[in-house]
Amino acid sequence: MLPQDLDTPAPHPLLGRSLASFGDRTALVTADEEISYRELSLRVARTARGLGGGRRFVLMVGANSVDAVVTYLAVLAGGHVPMLVPDDDAVIASLTAAYDPDVVCRPVGGRWRTTQRRPGSATVLHPDLGLLLSTSGSTGSPKLVRLSYDNLRANAEAIAEYLGIRETDRAVTTLPLSYCYGLSVLHSHLVRGAGVVLTGLSVADACFWELFRRARGTCLAGVPYTFALLDRVGFAEMDLPGLRYVTQAGGRMNPEQVRRYAELGRRRGWDLFVMYGQTEATARMAYLPPDRALMSPEAIGVPVPGGDLRLEPLDTGDDPEIGELVYRGPNVMLGYAECPADLSLGRTVHELFTGDLARRRDDGLFQIVGRRSRFAKVFGLRLDLQRLEAGLEADGVRSCCVATDEQVVVAVEEGARAGTVRRLVASRCGVPVRAVRVIALPELPVLTSGKVDLQAVTALARGETPATPAPPADPAGVDLRAVYAELLDRADVTDDSTFVGLGGDSLSYVEMSVRLEQILGPLPVGWHTMPIARLRAGAAEVPAGSRRRRTLDTTVALRAVAIVLIVGTHIQLFTVRGGAHLLLAVAGFGFARFHLADVPHRRRLRHVSSSIARIAVPCMLYLVPVVLLDSSYSWQNVLLLNEALGPRVGPQRDFWFIENLVYTLLALLALLALPMVDRFERRMPFALPLGLLALGLAVRYDVIPVSPWDHLATPARLFWFFALGWAAGKATTVRRRLLLTVLAPLTVLGYFDTPLRESVIIIGFTALVWLPHLPSTALVNRVAGALAGSSLYAYLTHWQVYPLLDDHSKLAALLAALAVGVAFGAAVDRATRWLPRRQPVTAGRSDPPD
Structure with a gap:
């Protein structure tokens, strides 16, 4: 240069x-x-x-x-x-x-x-x-x-x-x-x-x-x-x-x-x-x-x-x-x-x-009033199509107008009333209503520059296929937009849509990443923020040989491994603890990734609220028959209040992880409801979780004491695991990742006085910070995706499943518990899809972190 x-x-x-x-x-x-x-x-x-x-x-x-x-x-x-x-x-x-x-x-x-x-x-x-x-x-x-x-x-x-x-x-x-x-x-x-x-x-x-x-x-x-x-x-x-x-x-x-x-x-x-x-x-x-x-x-x-x-x-x-x-x-x-x-x-x-x-103008400013090439003659009348578009826009209708010898053709975005538009255009142009045709499109076609594609609209007006068809060929012959629409239950998916923009959450992230990896091969880092068109173009550039090399999202892998460790340890097939606490960090990572998008304050709060409901409601409904059939549990379990009211010993504590997660999200909902905190998080997205981590560590080290009767696994004592994951989700620089990599072992070591348990958490967290993807195979991806997507439900249901087979085969008990969890998760997802479809203005499906 x-x-x-x-x-x-x-x-x-x-x-x-x-x-x-x-x-x-x-x-x-x-x-x-x-x-x-x-x-x-x-x-x-x-x-x-x-x-x-x-x-x-x-x-x-x-x-x-x-x-x-x-x-x-x-x-x-x-x-x-x-x-x-x-x-x-x-x-x-x-x-x-x-x-x-x-x-x-x-x-x-x-x-x-x-x-x-x-x-x-x-x-x-x-x-x-x-x-x-x-x-x-x-x-x-x-x-x-x-x-x-x-x-x-x-x-x-x-x-x-x-x-x-x-x-x-x-x-x-x-x-x-x-x-x-x-x-x-x-x-x-x-x-x-x-x-x-x-x-x-x-x-x-x-x-x-x-x-x-x-x-x-x-x-x-x-x-x-x-x-x-x-x-x-x-x-x-x-x-x-x-x-x-x-x-x-x-x-x-x-x-x-x-x-x-x-x-x-x-x-x-x-x-x-x-x-x-x-x-x-x-x-x-x-x-x-x-x-x-x-x-x-x-x-x-x-x-x-x-x-x-x-x-x-x-x-x-x-x-x-x-x-x-x-x-x-x-x-x-x-x-x-x-x-x-x-x-x-x-x-x-x-x-x-x-x-x-x-x-x-008299004030010396120039003003555009039309364009020579945008004039047309219909019924012998000279029409300024650009001025016509400006008039419709003033009426709240975004449009693109073209003309044939006998018609004014108006392309509008869906939602505009075609009859009203026809009458407006006919009145302003002085032509019969029959000389106006309205074409409703999901969105007006645009060029890469963001301008409306006049050639594409003209082709539609002539009844032709536009030179650049709306649905380009996807890899493996699969329409990526249909995949997004199916898994996110959205009807407004376009090539410009992103997973996060459509309201994707951590559960749908698991299923979506596995499905896309099957179609596209290894997914790029940050794929959840990329438009569908960019994902498609990137996949088209990858040689077929390299596309066969599979990878697995690290959060999916950690969730799958953690739930296996949790259930297997409870069954006593083996004893490798630490999976639940690692899941709390993964939940914090998901909270940072999906709940803290740059959307209006109220929309953020709705997203977190619906996320809490997505966790709490299925669990409470499941626990109603459990409590009725098993006297080991009580109404505190149904209402997820056992951690708050006790007792903190015996079978009634089986669901501590779910209760702690709900309590944590409720506390964060209250915190983010404060406009001052919301503004601070948007300005300092890494500083806020780091500050909350410091607060959580103050409880962990008894600088801020809690009541003597509080058990180790209380929300106050466990929050720092969640905050670690939240900070990891916002650690976008090498310096921040290094800070967390050093901080994690320093704070985890000595917490349980069990080296294996602490190692599981440290190794998993380090992978979360540094490795977006892990090498994998197609089979591993399918299995891990099913386990990760149902990890919350497997944790919920395994307490009632494994005792039925425990005396016969601990391995069979493990497999049955995981299978029931996957089936219950599928049932919850199916029931969710039966609910009335959300309007596109919402964030889409809510995000239960785990």
């Missing part, structure tokens, strides 16, 4: 300064590492040398990863010409065939791969050519935008200037680098020596917001679709103390929504920048100053520094104040390319006719 970073100066510096000149400032942040500008400079230099001498044409995937960023900067640093594309096999194949690049760089099987297709270059590249991008809406089309090094540098500087980017800023990637808006975030922050947080997570994923806080994010960029997701996840209620500004571009956003976010930003202390741009102008052409967003939310604002906007009169004569918006500035592209020969061309465009119709 920058010539000073290489042994041989590159001919075209992008930003006009050296990466290394920013020294030890943080350049890139991921979930696993931070990279300084000095280190980034060295990596770029090494990668650039590996690309060889002479200018070459490089097709590369614009992914939000360190490998992709380093490669992109290295390609520019070496004076080569990158063509940034999305990570899509069809797009890559199409553009490779059309342009015959010299080098292809892309992720394959989870690893970054650079393929040298030939030495040197087969393409003549103009000296000014610096970058190729697909035009908006034409991904995979051979028509590309030719951008120069000067275009990139000028637009990066202009954006950094009007946003006031500081060296302390850290922007989190919400858009792919193959999209000009996402790429401009990288450019504008690098030019100021600021940081960029790289992630492919959606803003709908809880892990995205955990990373945002942990990385001290200050900037957030979004297209209108992003803001729709922000509304769904309760962004307005999130506590983001580091957030300094939010930017919006990539299409028109409803003025009322602009005003709402501007007001939210004013209350919360951050600015909203509404921006306007096109790929043909590198990224940005205009912006709306934050102080104007409340009063003029419908405007695109003023030209970016160094640019100029004017209006080209129309030949229609309708309104002399309205003209086509024309932009001139140093960021205007060189021109288009439609074949390899076009890459040798110099500048063919000097100003950009945007195709947007606009007017300049």
Whole structure:
């Protein structure tokens, strides 16, 4: 990217300064590492040398990863010409065939791969050519935008200037680098020596917001679709103390929504920048100053520094104040390319006719009022489809309008009343109702940039199958969305859905991970936060041979092993204690993973409440006939009050684990109900469990004494096991994992004065902290999944099962107890599915940790 970073100066510096000149400032942040500008400079230099001498044409995937960023900067640093594309096999194949690049760089099987297709270059590249991008809406089309090094540098500087980017800023990637808006975030922050947080997570994923806080994010960029997701996840209620500004571009956003976010930003202390741009102008052409967003939310604002906007009169004569918006500035592209020969061309465009119709208001702000290409004639009437969409959006209907010769076709999301929409459109367009057709879709189709896919809607209007079918082919011929819908009992599953976003819990996690592992092979770390489309794409890249190597989620393995140890020890087939206490730590880990998602406060509380009910209600119902038939138990057991009321000896203590788990969750429900605690957890997700762990250890070491009659296994004394697991679930850095790895043996050793029991807990907890997956086989996965998914119910029922066979065969007693537990768990799950289906706005099935 920058010539000073290489042994041989590159001919075209992008930003006009050296990466290394920013020294030890943080350049890139991921979930696993931070990279300084000095280190980034060295990596770029090494990668650039590996690309060889002479200018070459490089097709590369614009992914939000360190490998992709380093490669992109290295390609520019070496004076080569990158063509940034999305990570899509069809797009890559199409553009490779059309342009015959010299080098292809892309992720394959989870690893970054650079393929040298030939030495040197087969393409003549103009000296000014610096970058190729697909035009908006034409991904995979051979028509590309030719951008120069000067275009990139000028637009990066202009954006950094009007946003006031500081060296302390850290922007989190919400858009792919193959999209000009996402790429401009990288450019504008690098030019100021600021940081960029790289992630492919959606803003709908809880892990995205955990990373945002942990990385001290200050900037957030979004297209209108992003803001729709922000509304769904309760962004307005999130506590983001580091957030300094939010930017919006990539299409028109409803003025009322602009005003709402501007007001939210004013209350919360951050600015909203509404921006306007096109790929043909590198990224940005205009912006709306934050102080104007409340009063003029419908405007695109003023030209970016160094640019100029004017209006080209129309030949229609309708309104002399309205003209086509024309932009001139140093960021205007060189021109288009439609074949390899076009890459040798110099500048063919000097100003950009945007195709947007606009007017300049009395306050000096520009406002888009329509688009030339979005006009259509139906029944001889000239219709502005963009204005029609804006009117429907003002009525609360998100739509995409297209037209045929005799019809206006309106695609809407399910929930809109088709008859009402037809009458509204007919009235506003002045056409008969029969000339309006409404197509209801689960969601409007969108491009990777987040914009509505007009081509797909047009194809639907013509009765054709869209060019990119909604249900792509899944591995092994299985529809992953159907699997999610079945196991999570949801009817609103899309390719953008994630396990956590659909309300997945620890019990469904077990079944889902085993099922997906059978279909996809080894699952990536954090799969539960990944969209289904990303899981499918990742599986498609893995060679068939490696897909046969099975793995097992560590939490599933620990739960399966623990319940076998618990039941086998009670039967006295062997004596290996510690499984129940290890399960408490695994429960804490699950609590951190599934209950503390970035959702509104009330939704969190509902999730924990329903989780408690999912544990308590089946257990209480099971214990009613047990108490009636066996005098060893009492009503305290049915009501799960034996730990609170006693006695704490004899058979009535058989269910201590279940009671302790319920009590712990009830206490945490009360704690998280306090808004102050909820806000603190969102800001400091690792500090809260660490503080509660310290409190639990104070009880464990009798610094905080409990009553003399309290037995060892009371909630107060056992809470620190749960807190250890909770902290492990939030230990996202190596330093935090090391802290817990040292802390666990120090606190466990000496607690029981039984080395084997303590070793079971320490070894299991260490695996929980460091090993997301364990090597396995398909058979082991099926057995472990069944045992882990029913571990709570096997613990509940085994007390009544094993005595029936204990005298005949202890092994048979063990197998029978586990089998009954699995059957009872299946019955509970089936009964749950018979209940009325939950509405999509809820978190989905609740999460009983164990």
